[in-house]
Amino acid sequence: MSIKSTSETNNFIDDNEIWSNIEKAKNCDNKEILDILKKAEEAKGLTQYETAALLMVKDKELTQEIFKLAKRIKEKIYGNRIVIFVPLYISNECGNICEYCAFRADNKELKRKTLSFEEIKQEVAVVEKQGHKRILAVYGESPKYDVNWMVKGIEAIYETKTDPSGEIRRVNVNAAPMSTEDFKILKSSQIGTYQCFQETYHKKTYEKVHISGKKKDYLYRLNALHRAQDAGIDDVAMGVLYGLFDPYYETLAMLKHCEELEAKYGVGPHTISFPRLEPALGSYMSEHPPYLVDDDLFRKIVAVIRLAVPYTGMILSTRESAELRHELIHLGVSQVSAGSKTSPGSYHESLTNIPDEQQFTIGDERNLDEVIYDLSQMNFVPSFCTSCYRLGRHGDHFMDMAKNLHIKNFCQPNAILTFSEYLEDYASPKTKQAGYEMVKRLLTEINSEDLRKTVTEEVSQIKNGKRDIFH
Ligand code: SAM
Numbered sequence: 137m138s139i140k141s142t143s144e145t146n147n148f149i150d151d152n153e154i155w156s157n158i159e160k161a162k163n164c165d166n167k168e169i170l171d172i173l174k175k176a177e178e179a180k181g182l183t184q185y186e187t188a189a190l191l192m193v194k195d196k197e198l199t200q201e202i203f204k205l206a207k208r209i210k211e212k213i214y215g216n217r218i219v220i221f222v223p224l225y226i227s228n229e230c231g232n233i234c235e236y237c238a239f240r241a242d243n244k245e246l247k248r249k250t251l252s253f254e255e256i257k258q259e260v261a262v263v264e265k266q267g268h269k270r271i272l273a274v275y276g277e278s279p280k281y282d283v284n285w286m287v288k289g290i291e292a293i294y295e296t297k298t299d300p301s302g303e304i305r306r307v308n309v310n311a312a313p314m315s316t317e318d319f320k321i322l323k324s325s326q327i328g329t330y331q332c333f334q335e336t337y338h339k340k341t342y343e344k345v346h347i348s349g350k351k352k353d354y355l356y357r358l359n360a361l362h363r364a365q366d367a368g369i370d371d372v373a374m375g376v377l378y379g380l381f382d383p384y385y386e387t388l389a390m391l392k393h394c395e396e397l398e399a400k401y402g403v404g405p406h407t408i409s410f411p412r413l414e415p416a417l418g419s420y421m422s423e424h425p426p427y428l429v430d431d432d433l434f435r436k437i438v439a440v441i442r443l444a445v446p447y448t449g450m451i452l453s454t455r456e457s458a459e460l461r462h463e464l465i466h467l468g469v470s471q472v473s474a475g476s477k478t479s480p481g482s483y484h485e486s487l488t489n490i491p492d493e494q495q496f497t498i499g500d501e502r503n504l505d506e507v508i509y510d511l512s513q514m515n516f517v518p519s520f521c522t523s524c525y526r527l528g529r530h531g532d533h534f535m536d537m538a539k540n541l542h543i544k545n546f547c548q549p550n551a552i553l554t555f556s557e558y559l560e561d562y563a564s565p566k567t568k569q570a571g572y573e574m575v576k577r578l579l580t581e582i583n584s585e586d587l588r589k590t591v592t593e594e595v596s597q598i599k600n601g602k603r604d605i606f607h
Pocket residue numbers: 236237238239274275276277310311312313332333335376377411412413414415416422455495496
């Protein structure tokens with residue numbers, strides 16, 4: 137019998153602590169809320185109690201204050217750049233039965249597909265030709281493939297190059313938890329971030345909705361990011377699947393997870409995602425979430441997470457509609473996916489999602505160019521930057537720079553440069569025109585004269601054919 141290590145069994149979620157903070161927060165008055173907002177302005181993060189109190193704010197004016205502050209804090213740390221990525225579904229084969237997911241093993245209606253390395257390359261070529269530079273590779277959990285096979289697939293992604301400047305410069309991975317040894321193998325494929333959502337931190341609910349399969353082991357999943365860190369993957373990403381359990385509990389528990397990683401490894405999560413349950417083929421639960429999170433509460437959750445963990449990247453996926461993404465992007469979001477398809481092979485096979493192969497319904501079906509145009513109209517700079525990861529600025533090094541407010545000195549020039557590359561090689565005429573007007577303005581806004589001159593010269597070089605310039 138194998139003995140499990142603490143990185144498989146450590147339970148740092150304290151139910152009593154979370155519920156008592158939620159109870160206490162119910163009595164928080166408006167004056168105290170204003171004090172919490174004053175503290176949040178310092179961008180030092182929030183306690184569980186303060187987070188719960190802000191989540192429960194009902195007053196309309198105070199809610200607007202929370203939203204405005206979330207936007208200010210994000211801009212203070214990261215500037216107005218929004219990083220763009222695209223998910224690449226490699227396999228929808230899965231041995232688990234998760235009640236909310238179309239990929240679950242007992243879903244007979246779903247057509248199963250695992251991409252071959254050749255098919256991976258075909259898919260990558262399609263998204264490269266749209267202008268993408270960052271991929272999130274997504275996998276089910278199947279005995280049909282192991283980490284060595286995943287590594288070969290990731291190599292196939294990096295190897296795929298297309299004209300005029302198509303290449304993937306960062307592959308992040310969303311896959312089932314593995315052992316520390318397997319994480320070491322995964323790291324060897326030069327991944328950026330390892331992402332794993334706890335789905336629900338509430339153990340009883342977790343065990344109920346994960347009906348069978350390896351994923352049923354709550355503690356093995358709870359400690360996945362610890363094992364990834366132990367294996368040297370220092371950019372890890374977390375998330376809750378909102379809709380499964382009480383959203384206040386989940387947000388506080390996720391905060392505890394951040395604190396736990398920070399205390400143990402000196403760095404919290406690189407990014408946080410906040411997926412909401414979306415309708416999935418054959419899943420009754422996905423259409424009838426046990427704890428429905430309405431748009432009003434969801435907006436507040438996004439903004440309050442920005443205040444609670446100010447330095448963490450926040451990812452908004454295409455699960456949400458274009459209209460809501462329009463609003464949420466102002467509340468502290470720093471990364472968005474665009475042009476996503478959630479069935480393996482669908483970038484190559486068709487221009488629409490294939491309903492009986494996809495994981496869940498997409499809310500925002502706009503293509504990359506439309507998203508980019510829209511962002512530029514909202515004065516956000518779309519960024520395809522992968523510089524930090526390639527120059528070794530990750531883990532605590534990255535977070536220290538974010539905390540010292542240095543990161544945006546890199547983010548803004550790199551956003552301008554990668555955006556210019558996109559405008560040259562992939563943008564529609566309308567986006568190109570609007571984009572270059574924006575670039576012109578952004579260049580004048582760079583405070584340091586030396587840096588302004590350098591970046592202006594680099595944009596000219598890009599217009600003359602030079603590629604992949606970064607700081
Ligand atoms: N199999 C791996 C796992 O479970 O961690 C990774 C892939 S899974 C396809 C990625 C994420 O999709 C899950 O962690 C879950 O949060 C999310 N997901 C599953 N079903 C969903 C649904 N119906 N609506 C929204 N998100 C969903």
